[in-house]
Amino acid sequence: xxxxxxxxxxxxxxxxxxxxTFGTFVEHxxxxxxxxxxxxxxxxxxxxxxxxxxxxxxxxLGISTVRYPGGNFVSGYRWEDGTxxxxxxxxxxxxxxxxxxxxxxxxxxxxxxxxxxxxxxMMAVNLGTRGVQEALDLLEYCNIEQGTHFxxxxxxxxxxxxxxxxxxxxGNEMDGPWQIGHKTAQEYGRVAAETARAMRMVxxxxxxxxxxxxxxxxxxxxxxEATVLTETYEFVDYISAHAYYFEEDGDLASFLGSAINMDxxxxxxxxxxxxxxxxxxxxxxxxxSFDEWNVWYQNATPSVPPRDSWPVAPVLLxxxxxVADAVxxxxxxxxxxxxxxxxxxASLAQLVNVIAPIMTEPGGRIWKQTxxxxxxxxxxxxxxxxxxxxxxxPSHETKTxxxxxxxDAVATHDPESGAVALFAVxxxxxxxxVVEVDVRALRSPAVVEALTLANPDPYARxxxxxxxxxxxxxxxxxxxxxxxxxVELPPVSWSMVRLSTRP
Ligand code: AHR
Numbered sequence: 029x030x031x032x033x034x035x036x037x038x039x040x041x042x043x044x045x046x047x048x049t050f051g052t053f054v055e056h057x058x059x060x061x062x063x064x065x066x067x068x069x070x071x072x073x074x075x076x077x078x079x080x081x082x083x084x085x086x087x088x089l090g091i092s093t094v095r096y097p098g099g100n101f102v103s104g105y106r107w108e109d110g111t112x113x114x115x116x117x118x119x120x121x122x123x124x125x126x127x128x129x130x131x132x133x134x135x136x137x138x139x140x141x142x143x144x145x146x147x148x149x150m151m152a153v154n155l156g157t158r159g160v161q162e163a164l165d166l167l168e169y170c171n172i173e174q175g176t177h178f179x180x181x182x183x184x185x186x187x188x189x190x191x192x193x194x195x196x197x198x199g200n201e202m203d204g205p206w207q208i209g210h211k212t213a214q215e216y217g218r219v220a221a222e223t224a225r226a227m228r229m230v231x232x233x234x235x236x237x238x239x240x241x242x243x244x245x246x247x248x249x250x251x252x253e254a255t256v257l258t259e260t261y262e263f264v265d266y267i268s269a270h271a272y273y274f275e276e277d278g279d280l281a282s283f284l285g286s287a288i289n290m291d292x293x294x295x296x297x298x299x300x301x302x303x304x305x306x307x308x309x310x311x312x313x314x315x316x317s318f319d320e321w322n323v324w325y326q327n328a329t330p331s332v333p334p335r336d337s338w339p340v341a342p343v344l345l346x347x348x349x350x351v352a353d354a355v356x357x358x359x360x361x362x363x364x365x366x367x368x369x370x371x372x373x374a375s376l377a378q379l380v381n382v383i384a385p386i387m388t389e390p391g392g393r394i395w396k397q398t399x400x401x402x403x404x405x406x407x408x409x410x411x412x413x414x415x416x417x418x419x420x421x422p423s424h425e426t427k428t429x430x431x432x433x434x435x436d437a438v439a440t441h442d443p444e445s446g447a448v449a450l451f452a453v454x455x456x457x458x459x460x461x462v463v464e465v466d467v468r469a470l471r472s473p474a475v476v477e478a479l480t481l482a483n484p485d486p487y488a489r490x491x492x493x494x495x496x497x498x499x500x501x502x503x504x505x506x507x508x509x510x511x512x513x514x515v516e517l518p519p520v521s522w523s524m525v526r527l528s529t530r531p
Contacts, residue, residue: 031461031463032464033466046371054379055098055099055378057099057125058127060381061341064379064384083141092407097138100200101129103155103207104208111181114131126333127340150196153199164227196234197268203239217255241270257300261304262310270321280352282429284355284426290363297316321364321377322360329346331344351486354402354522362453412442419435435453435517450465450513467511467512474527478502479502503515508527513527
């Protein structure tokens with residue numbers, strides 16, 4: 029039997045758990061908005077056409093922030109199109125996803141949905157085809173109370189109180205040649221700095237996110253962050269990071285190591301941001317907004333409709349996740365939590381139907397993908413402080429990462445209630461690993477609950493007909509004795525062990 033060991037000590041703190049780690053993303057893409065969150069003909073639709081069954085699962089998932097309206101979509105978006113009487117709104121070509129955007133849902137509807145779902149919005153402005161002025165207009169529309177053109181327009185459109193949106197993304201993936209209005213780092217850095225500077229003239233307390241790289245594999249990665257932050261450092265709070273992972277060529281072992289790439293990505297961006305800080309002799313530290321992350325099989329599902337059509341809400345990016353995908357999602361969350369000192373916001377991309385934990389049938393059923401569960405449980409039980417765990421683990425060789433640790437883990441501790449949660453994965457394809465956790469630093473520790481998501485077939489998937497079988501199951505191996513918690517992690521698994529302790 030393989031063994032790993034780690035220590036849970038409340039004094040090994042990394043930082044507080046950031047609620048914004050548990051954000052997601054709603055883009056006007058495929059069926060995320062239309063027939064996803066919005067489906068007026070659905071039996072559970074409310075007076076605004078929003079599916080209440082989706083809102084219920086958003087609550088159960090424990091989502092904090094929702095990034096909107098894109099994504100690649102935002103780089104060609106005219107926000108005004110989505111305001112005013114719905115029947116007068118124009119339909120437009122959405123070049124990013126080769127679709128027709130009917131503009132039935134716009135900023136006011138989205139903000140009503142956020143209020144109903146109890147989530148914080150994270151609004152993106154278009155710095156692809158547009159610039160400083162249009163960003164200011166949207167900010168005025170959203171956040172100014174009254175007495176100006178756009179604030180009064182919002183009131184005329186039926187929303188009396190300002191939306192009060194605090195977090196704003198300055199464009200999306202502007203380093204990507206696929207992006208409408210793609211820019212060099214210098215070009216983007218200048219427009220982002222000027223947009224941020226002007227937006228701060230309206231409200232100095234906004235939290236602003238500059239675009240970082242759309243992947244650490246971009247040829248411009250590193251240079252991009254350095255140049256953009258050199259231009260924007262004084263005016264922004266975050267630099268974004270995006271990463272999508274998938275199993276390539278049947279290499280499950282490398283895929284299960286994806287969090288190693290995420291760890292390195294985060295640490296490289298932190299190093300780059302701090303290098304700019306040193307040059308500028310600044311006291312301020314830039315945080316990371318990891319505002320797109322997930323498993324995404326980019327070549328397996330259609331990402332654009334047939335070239336001769338411009339459909340409304342086509343089926344795009346509807347990945348169907350298996351158990352291994354859920355283990356990777358759980359592991360990516362472990363990586364994000366471990367870096368909570370600098371990753372202060374993150375968004376699982378996306379929320380509904382499009383590379384999503386929640387799936388809907390138009391007018392019909394709703395169901396949970398395998399990836400839903402590690403997200404929901406981590407969001408619910410990661411409370412208080414994030415703790416380093418000083419892990420010692422066996423490893424195995426993988427093609428992408430060389431010697432790859434079999435176990436990865438992070439813990440949280442809530443000093444108020446004494447609640448402790450350990451989140452762990454076993455990346456072995458064949459062997460269980462017994463993890464021994466030194467809990468001598470905790471007062472009166474006892475196991476409250478241990479849950480594991482695993483399956484003899486790691487490629488097994490939940491379906492619309494059965495999303496209740498491939499769910500985390502009680503792990504009866506978990507014990508606590510003489511200051512040691514022992515738990516056996518099956519191969520290709522994600523687990524959560526909760527302990528009670530005396531605060
Ligand atoms: O999330 C899907 C797409 O991935 C987003 O629109 C874009 O920002 C990224 O490339």
